[in-house]
Amino acid sequence: MLNIDFIVYALLVTANAGVIIGLSYLLGWPRRSRVKNEPYESGIAPTGPAHVRTSIPYYLVGIAFILFDVEVLFLYTYGIVMYRLEWDGFFKAMLFLFFVFSGLVYIWLRGGLMWRHLSSKVSAKASSSQS
Amino acid sequence: MGHYQPLLPDLILAMGATFILLLGPLRDSQNLRDFLRWISLGLVAATAATLVWVNHGMATPYPLVGEGWLTTAPLHTAFAVVFLATIAWTILASTVPDEDAGEWYSMLLFLGTGMIILARAANLAAVFLGLEVLSISLYILIAFRYSKRSSLRGGIMYLLLAGFASGFLLFGMALIYAVFGTLQIAEIRTLALATDMGPMAKVGFGLLLVGVGFKLAAVPFHMWTPEVYESSPGTVTGLIASSSKGAMLAAFIPFLFLLETHWSIIWLFAALSMVGGNLLGLREIRVKRILAYSSIAHIGYVLTGYLAGDTLSANAAFLPSITGVNAVFFYVVAYAASILGAFAALGYIQGERDLTLRDLRGVGRRNPVLAFCLLIFVWSLAGLPPAVGFFGKIYLFSAAINAGYFWLPLIGLLGSAIGIYYYLRIIVHLFMMPADASDPKVHASTLQEWVMLGSAVAVIALGLFPETIFSFLRAF
Numbered sequence: 114m115l116n117i118d119f120i121v122y123a124l125l126v127t128a129n130a131g132v133i134i135g136l137s138y139l140l141g142w143p144r145r146s147r148v149k150n151e152p153y154e155s156g157i158a159p160t161g162p163a164h165v166r167t168s169i170p171y172y173l174v175g176i177a178f179i180l181f182d183v184e185v186l187f188l189y190t191y192g193i194v195m196y197r198l199e200w201d202g203f204f205k206a207m208l209f210l211f212f213v214f215s216g217l218v219y220i221w222l223r224g225g226l227m228w229r230h231l232s233s234k235v236s237a238k239a240s241s242s243q244s
Numbered sequence: 245m246g247h248y249q250p251l252l253p254d255l256i257l258a259m260g261a262t263f264i265l266l267l268g269p270l271r272d273s274q275n276l277r278d279f280l281r282w283i284s285l286g287l288v289a290a291t292a293a294t295l296v297w298v299n300h301g302m303a304t305p306y307p308l309v310g311e312g313w314l315t316t317a318p319l320h321t322a323f324a325v326v327f328l329a330t331i332a333w334t335i336l337a338s339t340v341p342d343e344d345a346g347e348w349y350s351m352l353l354f355l356g357t358g359m360i361i362l363a364r365a366a367n368l369a370a371v372f373l374g375l376e377v378l379s380i381s382l383y384i385l386i387a388f389r390y391s392k393r394s395s396l397r398g399g400i401m402y403l404l405l406a407g408f409a410s411g412f413l414l415f416g417m418a419l420i421y422a423v424f425g426t427l428q429i430a431e432i433r434t435l436a437l438a439t440d441m442g443p444m445a446k447v448g449f450g451l452l453l454v455g456v457g458f459k460l461a462a463v464p465f466h467m468w469t470p471e472v473y474e475s476s477p478g479t480v481t482g483l484i485a486s487s488s489k490g491a492m493l494a495a496f497i498p499f500l501f502l503l504e505t506h507w508s509i510i511w512l513f514a515a516l517s518m519v520g521g522n523l524l525g526l527r528e529i530r531v532k533r534i535l536a537y538s539s540i541a542h543i544g545y546v547l548t549g550y551l552a553g554d555t556l557s558a559n560a561a562f563l564p565s566i567t568g569v570n571a572v573f574f575y576v577v578a579y580a581a582s583i584l585g586a587f588a589a590l591g592y593i594q595g596e597r598d599l600t601l602r603d604l605r606g607v608g609r610r611n612p613v614l615a616f617c618l619l620i621f622v623w624s625l626a627g628l629p630p631a632v633g634f635f636g637k638i639y640l641f642s643a644a645i646n647a648g649y650f651w652l653p654l655i656g657l658l659g660s661a662i663g664i665y666y667y668l669r670i671i672v673h674l675f676m677m678p679a680d681a682s683d684p685k686v687h688a689s690t691l692q693e694w695v696m697l698g699s700a701v702a703v704i705a706l707g708l709f710p711e712t713i714f715s716f717l718r719a720f
Binding site for chain 1: 255
């Protein structure tokens with residue numbers, strides 16, 4: 114399995130990488146400027162700070178959306194073979210949908226879809242403690 | 245509908261957990277917690293009863309049900325019943341505020357669902373499914389006190405590392421499937437034993453072992469243990485240490501054919517865990533971390549039993565009627581009985597920040613019942629007679645000796661001898677050190693004290709009558 118070609122090739126790759134990094138380390142010298150320190154050198158100039166605050170309701174709805182979006186993938190695969198699986202498959206798909214739907218009901222009951230009161234509710238819950 | 249019957253226990257538990265999750269926010273009454281506690285307890289009992297009813301009398305090895313996903317082998321059913329018992333114990337021993345009760349009990353039940361799927365998995369996909377259900381519930385349970393910084397840190401740490409380890413496991417499974425063309429573990433076994441394993445299959449099984457090793461927290465995949473154990477609620481720590489690892493151990497039993505090819509890796513896991521866990525625990529002063537390191541060592545002992553395999557050797561010299569796998573079952577039961585109680589008791593004692601040995605001082609005088617129970621649990625973990633942990637170790641090591649291993653039981657015995665030092669330190673601080681000026685704060689309700697006491701009595705009783713566990717196993 115480990116033949117000589119592979120070893121030679123591995124050595125060449127390592128040596129090549131080492132030579133390139135070593136040469137650029139020896140020949141070049143660090144030069145820092147404002148433009149060079151930008152995240153995308155010679156790209157579009159960044160505007161504004163990177164630490165943007167996202168509101169918690171938006172974040173929660175976004176997470177919930179992704180969750181249900183991913184669940185739809187399973188339904189899509191089921192849809193392709195729906196007739197072949199007959200009633201047995203239908204029953205199982207309904208079982209799956211039951212669990213997904215319970216998740217939606219849970220988010221609803223917990224107030225995860227209430228845009229306005231969400232932030233105050235979350236902070237009230239976070240302040241309570243337990244053992 | 246006939247082929248749904250074997251899946252009935254899992255369905256009952258998962259659906260019950262969903263209903264409890266929805267009941268939490270729906271009912272806004274004062275005693276919601278007690279209400280949900282008894283409902284969940286009933287659900288666990290119903291699941292265990294159904295499990296026994298569905299699988300009773302199927303004695304042939306590794307028969308497959310539920311379209312080949314689960315096995316009804318008696319050993320695996322017994323494992324699943326034991327894990328359900330640990331869940332029931334945790335439901336009784338834990339407390340949560342009323343507004344979080346729905347999430348707490350429902351996540352415990354989902355954890356149980358994952359465990360019973362994983363413990364009875366006959367298919368690589370079932371292994372992964374069970375593991376994920378188990379892990380996702382654990383992520384939430386670990387970070388349950390999310391207003392605390394340390395709790396969140398522990399939860400995120402476990403989420404990242406366990407996700408990473410699941411990746412290894414999944415990639416290993418993909419390679420195994422690519423080589424053998426089947427997900428059924430029994431078929432993989434036949435194919436793997438029939439032919440000489442190629443490099444791809446070897447790498448696949450190796451990656452599988454990485455995932456398993458992480459879940460078991462065997463050295464060198466043990467790094468997450470102290471931090472996660474420290475930051476999660478006491479009862480959850482007990483579950484991570486006992487039945488979540490136990491479920492992985494049960495799931496690994498069908499893979500025992502790997503002893504033919506990969507035994508040296510498992511040997512190394514066991515030896516390193518026994519040495520590493522016990523040495524790391526020596527200098528630690530935070531009590532939960534001491535028990536975390538000790539749990540690493542205990543996994544080493546269990547893996548020693550694994551190496552003995554599931555067959556009786558012909559020239560057994562020592563306790564010849566116990567196979568390695570049966571010894572593993574005994575040890576999982578014994579260890580669960582001891583570690584659940586120990587971590588729950590530590591959860592009731594409040595420290596300044598992390599619970600240190602110094603915080604234990606004076607607990608013996610302040611709350612003698614709890615301290616006495618903790619003494620018995622730690623005694624059993626140290627493997628001293630007459631507690632059940634002593635017999636667990638005897639069975640494991642004698643099975644290993646019968647299978648022809650010499651160094652591993654020796655390392656295990658030396659490791660246990662080292663370990664006794666830090667176990668005794670806990671006891672010394674509990675009873676023999678003068679209390680600090682500030683009184684230790686112990687929060688335990690009457691129910692919790694009774695649960696503790698019952699558990700301590702069970703640890704001693706099982707130690708006095710160790711045959712009980714084997715007759716329990718034979719009843720399936």
